[in-house]
Amino acid sequence: MIAEIQVLPRPVGTPDDRYAHVDAAIAVIQESGLDYEVGGLGTTVEGTPDQLWPLLRAVHEATLAAGADGCMSVIKVSGSRDDDGPRVADLVGKFRA
Numbered sequence: 001m002i003a004e005i006q007v008l009p010r011p012v013g014t015p016d017d018r019y020a021h022v023d024a025a026i027a028v029i030q031e032s033g034l035d036y037e038v039g040g041l042g043t044t045v046e047g048t049p050d051q052l053w054p055l056l057r058a059v060h061e062a063t064l065a066a067g068a069d070g071c072m073s074v075i076k077v078s079g080s081r082d083d084d085g086p087r088v089a090d091l092v093g094k095f096r097a
Contacts, residue, residue, distance in 0.1 A: 001079035002088060003052045005029075005059050006042035009068035024066035025059045037088060042074070044088055049079060 009021035017023070026043060029036050032055050034047040045052060056075055063071040078086055 001049050001052055001077065001083065002044055002046050002086060002091075003056060003078075004039075004042045004044045004076045005056055006074040007059065007063045008072045008074065009063045009066075010070045011068065014067065021063050021066045021068040021071070025063045028059050028062045029055065035088075046087055048083060052077070 005025075007022055007025045009025075012018060012022065013020040026038060029043055029045055032045070032047075032051070034045050034051060034055070036043055036045040045055065047055070056073070060071060060073045063073075078091075080086070
């Protein structure tokens with residue numbers, strides 16, 4: 001299963017660190033131990049449903065815990081009945097150099 005999450009905190013960061021709240025969200029993903037890819041408009045993570053659903057919640061909550069007044073998270077999820085895909089490489093591998 002793969003999921004992409006984009007957090008849209010209000011405000012985006014602090015006066016000292018423009019992306020502090022977004023960075024806090026990405027840190028939760030990094031600490032998960034799952035394969036992930038940070039993109040310009042969201043982060044894609046690969047894992048099982050049991051790994052990803054709690055992680056998505058934790059990412060959203062980390063944004064608020066970092067000091068954001070509010071946060072909207074945009075989440076896209078793709079999985080299969082047999083929990084065997086897709087993977088990021090399945091979807092974009094042929095387009096990478």
